[in-house]
Amino acid sequence: MTTPATFGSRCDSCGMPLATVADHALGDPASPYCRFCTKEDGTLQPRDERLERFTQWAMKQDGLDYDSARAQAAAYMATMPAWRAES
Numbered sequence: 001m002t003t004p005a006t007f008g009s010r011c012d013s014c015g016m017p018l019a020t021v022a023d024h025a026l027g028d029p030a031s032p033y034c035r036f037c038t039k040e041d042g043t044l045q046p047r048d049e050r051l052e053r054f055t056q057w058a059m060k061q062d063g064l065d066y067d068s069a070r071a072q073a074a075a076y077m078a079t080m081p082a083w084r085a086e087s
Contacts, residue, residue: 011023011034012081013082014034014036014050014054014080016036016037022035025037025038028042032081033082047083047086050083054073054077055070
């Protein structure tokens with residue numbers, strides 16, 4: 001069951017809406033991350049791995065070449081709470 005504090009929140013890594021318990025890492029509504037941005041143990045995947053996945057997504061979604069997609073992905077990550085300190 002989703003608590004009011006997490007309903008409508010977004011993943012601190014990618015921005016995905018965390019609308020249901022199943023959207024959260026490990027199905028834990030206290031987790032600030034989605035199930036796609038975490039390892040099997042619920043911890044956040046490494047920055048380089050997330051950057052590569054964001055890059056691949058941008059290439060497919062926006063039709064960008066690799067370098068443009070990587071730059072876009074890095075810029076987006078810099079806006080996300082999980083990655084601000086590392087950007």
